[in-house]
Amino acid sequence: MTPEFANPPYKSDRAWMKRCAQGHVVIIDDDLDILMAFKALLDLEGYACETFSSALDYLEVLPSRPSIWIGPQCVLCDIKMPLMDGLELQRQLALQDDVPLLLMSGSSGAEEAVTAFRAGALDFLIKPIDADVLLTAINQALAVSATHHQTQVLTTRLETLTARELEVARRVAAGQRNNDIALELNIALRTVKLYRHRAMEKLEVTSVAELVRIIDACQIKTH
């Protein structure tokens, strides 16, 4: 990589964090000119953009990244590259991380597209890519990433609930009244109220509607 094109020096800056909050995009392509072009566009659009000229380079730095959430992220990768192609990266990423992947290619081969989608790519873009198309695809990928993160957070919170609290919360979300729950579970109404209060506290919700949304999002299996 040329010096002018080194990855951003403002990584630890507030500016970088602000960009990350909007979206962190990793571009991988063996063509330097392509990397520079996409980076120019994404920098302008306010994203935190990192570029790698090979999938191996990216996989190398990946373990050293802090695992804390800094914002939604996605990977934009060329499908045909020396050493490791986009599909192989997809397999490797699935093992290590759960970042949405966008694959791009210079040719519109139907076979490639099918392979890409089957491998789990979120979208398949054909070069040259229109800026609007690219940004839309990236935004969609970032949204997927955000939702995914949200689900993960909520799942973590749900895991802090005791079995009883979870049971009560599930029944509340299903629309049962406190009295019915007390009867069915054969516990005192006071106890039901206590469990319900604790569950809502742990899940950081203030209304029943929010509780319903979380339970739905995490798709807690009914026993």
Add this chain to the structure above:
Amino acid sequence: MIQFFDPRMSFLFTSVLGIILSITIWIILSNRHTLAVHLWCGAGLFSSTATLLLTLRGTVPDVLSFSVANMLLLISFLSRIQSLRLDLQTPISFKYLAIIFIAFFVAYQYLYLVVQNNLFRFIFAMVCFALFSSQIAWCGWLIWRRQGFRNSLWITGVYTLITLIYLIRIFTAMTGYSEANILGKSFDAIAFPIASILSAVFGNIGYLGVALDRSLQITRIAAATEARQIENQRLSGQIAHLDRQRSLCLLSTSLGHELNQPLTAILTHAQTVRRRLQRGDADMNAVFADLDRIAHNTQRASDIIARIRGFIRPVATHQAPVDVHQLINEVADLVAAAARTQQVRLHLPVCTQLVYVSGDAVQLSQVVLNILQNAMDAVTHSTQRDIFIKLIENDTEISLRIQDTGIGLTPEVFNQVGQPFFTTKATGLGMGFAIAQTITEQHGGQLTLTNAMPQGALAELTLPRLIIHSH
């Protein structure tokens, strides 16, 4: 009548005529001086000199008019025979000629100096010359039969006549009807100089006719050969051109992909600039940077197109010094995209000094491209996909070795590679390597394909090196 005839005068006349005719023919055939022509005309001079010496018998020392004259006659006969045999492409070996010459010389000198029998010596010389004359007549006949030159029948005619006269002279001399002297005045002695004159005139003219016919035929054949060569060259040029186009077709997918890269960059930078400017508070440095990138990528796309266009230049070849490293790099650029797609690593030679060959850059790059494409096809199914290109040069030639890590050649393939229409590929025509070999040979080089150690195939392209002296 016999009383009025002077054999000396007629021999003198023959001698002068022989000299004039020989020199005349030699001059006429000056644009086609082969050894055969030299021998024939030389023989004329020898025999004329011999006749002159015979004529002067009595006035010059005997050694000249007997021994030397007969040796000169022998040389002239042998020269004529050898001349005709050269034209027939069945020359007598020099050793054999020398043996005949020495044998004749020894026998003649023995009869002349030791035996001192005039009749024996005369008959011996006559028998030998009759044999040689018949041999000349026979060669003339063969020239007509084998090569179809009718004029050679003149030679056959006059030398048959001379053979007959020799035989008659032998007969009359042996029976004592006439004296054993070439300058005798008997009836058959008169026939001898007349036959000599006839042989000098018609023999030489016949030979001239054959030589002229032959020269015409050679010109005609040469013209036909040249026409065929030009046609062949034109056709092989066209085939090579088609092969180049085919090679490019095979590369077109990867070249299209390669062209797509700068175009993608151009589009994105252009749209980025538009977005920057739309916002109103554009960072002008960033705008300039985008515009610079657009210019750079346009140049890159243009280079790719120029590379393709350079490769499909029309048929006409032109010889010029070709920088071998530049040639390798250009072809490597051409296949780089395909190599990337197929995940093949190309290892190019390091340029330590400028190395040149003489030839047509386009055609030579076609050869290298063919080898590289073969190598890339060979490693498709290998886990290790490397192609090593090495350049070895010495003072007289350069050797380009291209080795792959494929499975190499099976014995069956090994025997047939380079033959037209032999191919191991489902889509191949089987002409590529044959064309590459033809082009290489036209450049005075060699292209071979062998198995390499420890694995893979090794193509070796050898070309004469062109030394360019810097001024």
